[in-house]
Amino acid sequence: MKEHLQQLLPRLVLAPSFALVLIFVYAFIIYTGYLSFTDSRLLPSYGWVGLENYEKLFKLRHWNIALKNLAIFGILYIIISTFLGLLLAILLDQKIRGEGFIRPIYLYPMALSFIVTGTAWKWFLDPGIGIEHSLHLWGWESFHFNWIKDRNFAIYTVVIAAVWQSSGFVMAMFLAALRGVDSEMIKAAQIDGASGFQIYRRIIIPLMRPVFLSAFVVLAHLAIKAYDLVIALTNAGPGNATQLPSTFMYSYTFTRNQMGIGASSAIIMMIMMFSIIIPYLYGELKTGDSK
Amino acid sequence: MASLKIKNLYKSYGSAEILKGINLEIEDGGFLVLVGPSGCGKSTLLNTIAGLENITSGDITIDDHSITHLHPSKRDIAMVFQSYALYPNMTVAQNISFGMEIRGIDKAIRQKAINEVSSMLQIGELLNRKPSQLSGGQRQRVAMGRALVRDPQVFLFDEPLSNLDAKLRVDMRTEIKRLHQRMGTTIIYVTHDQIEALTLATKIAVLKDGYLQQFGTPNEVYNNPKNMFVATFMGSPSMNLLEAKVIKNSDDINIEVATNSNNKLILPVSDIAALQAYENQKIIFGIRPEAITDPEAADRTTKKIVERDCLIEVIEPAGSDTFAVINLGGAESIARLRPDANINAGEISKLAFNMSKAVFFNPQNEERIR
């Protein structure tokens, strides 16, 4: 009997977590998926409408703005963060005095809430009191920087704040990988006469391929999830200029009482996320198993 | 102490069969070494004896009591692991007595047992240290202490020396053998190192691909290998295996080993009757390096020494011996010479073949012909 219990214990112990995740993640996804095919508005209702919500969704100007913004934001955010992260990692890897002091400074924004980041940058970029105002006081009267108030440029301020928050993290990922490069290979390349620049371009940076992939996935994940930052920085404005799918979903579901459309937008977000995450996890788990 | 029997043991993971019908037996006080290349199933076999893995079918008995379905802690065994598996958060003393603590044994008795074992293994001054503060050899001793303190029916060792450096490995090998001789315990020992197997074992079981290839004393396994795998796996440098043709003229049986020159190497093999059936057929001729020597070093107690001219390709002095790479039958062969034998690379020299040590195999099924 006791032996039997010992055999069952592992499953018993895992059961609560499994049940919770099954309900709170997978059943919830199915429920949201179901709602996206119904005429739910203020409250869930179960009148089946087929793909109507999705058709409506893609005709909505707000949704298309949100998608376009996500594309602009996502692409710039990923490219700039990756580039900055790699640059800073390479520079920090040059036997820098005070590296132990600089590194934590690059990385600390990652510990902050996006709400805090948003608040800080909101005032910092505000033409009335922020950087523009400061430069005017310092005598640079012609300086103009009012992107945050400009419909056409507000989305770029979201990029600035988001890059500020996560580029240090990308730096840390690259730095860890750089520290893992086999020093004998570098010596071999030097004996082959490669210059420092060539060694980076031809040998080290190609070796960073897995880090590029990880950074891409993490940043894409953060970009699709980005909600708090936009709320705190611009509150999706001015107008709808910084609307993202995440803010769209929230406002359509909870303030505009269009739950069916909100649910369908959430499903689209999930499809975007999973189409990035699942192939990545599959690759990671597969290589993990073969080790 | 006790005898251990393994009867018709099968083990599979899903569709992959790891052990395919193993039958083994080790007498009370015996030292059984399970040896084979990696992936042969030897560690799995040990784990099934320990009860760390379930078996698919078959039976394992200690003193004729089946232990097949007992929990590892109920089998009255102790195990020394390859990585030593010392609990990193416990001191040496706590490591040694953890099993007794779990069984609720009195502290005073535990202390006494710790003292006995630590004085036997000379680890008394290490008792309050953590494993991370010990050297490899010390960890090895502590791991053995943890096993000894259980005073089990059977000791299991899983490649216990493979993480030590070469010098220490030889010392510990001697120490394990001494311990075995002094305590007379039954030991089952897994290794991939055939020298360890030959030096330690009273019985060797050679495994490959989940099959038991040969089970016998070290002498049997070394001198009378049952098949080509055992012949090449045991011994270093390994046995020379050459293609040869059986030729019969009148009553004598000879084998003809094709050399790459026109001179054929013909060697007599009179007393192996089974070879008669292979007349004019290809067989595999096996001879250990120490049976091909410079003529002065040949074993004069046997009558079957024949001397032949051989082309010496490379000379490899190894201190106590000199190995010569010679070309027989197009394949490289190794001969073992005295260190001061006057034989040089690139020359043709006379070498002595001790044909009483020759063995022959069927090239089709790789089994021994005898």
Next chain:
Amino acid sequence: MSISSQNNISSGRLTRALIYSILILFVIYYLLPLYVMIINSLKPLDEVRDGNLMAFPKLWTIDPWRSAWSTAQIGVEASGLKPYFINSILMVVPATLLATMMGAINGYVLTKWRFRGDNIIFVLLLLSCFIPFQIVLIPAARVLGFLEVSGTIQGLILIHTVYGIGFATLFFRNYYAAFPTELIQAAQIDGAGFFQIFWRILMPSSMPITVVTIIWLFTNQWNDFLFGASFSGYGTTPMTVALNNLVNSTTGVKEYNVHFAGAILAALPTLFVYIMAGKYFVRGLMVGAVKG
């Protein structure tokens, strides 16, 4: 390794000067917002409005901090951020500890007590880390209502725990995967059972990963906004939501200095953790990024 020791990319004086200048430039970039927040939280309001955002206070004051902490108008109440800070603590601490415990035992089972189908469970747990939370908002609101914990601290503890289990399990599983299975086997031969092995053998060696997990979960849950905004009620609002309400309140004058002080207050616990245990924080980020 550092390539610089042998190569010449960074050997010239000029190059090195350039490298240091770029690095220092970015030090300024990363510190500037924090600097702005701190110095302006120590100025009177008119100095913020009319003066230079970059300049040191002419008149140092901690009134904005006092106001942000205990008297600022947030929503309808002039309570300052203090009650919300306490709300956050009350929900984040239990949720972090619960999820960590569940993650530890899950990781133990998934690496050392494998059974048929355990991989599927792991994949389901792992995937749960990466869902956009918008997908669960509607049903979660209904289930919290059904359990009669809508708008309560308990409800948020439940939500944070559930969505923390995935990461906690991932962390512990990866850590225990490298933990020698031979130790478990040795303990089994010594007669230790399932929980004895966990408490006596694994847990004492799990300090680093426990710290990593706690920091990760604490930071994520403290910084959460979406769940807080969706599921908290009057009196259970967490710090991030309260800060946002403070900053975006439409009534009265915008007290930038109070907003800055509030933002720092909201950042303080996670910054404190980062400064105290940055190494573990970074390690958590890495595990979170490099799965499998």
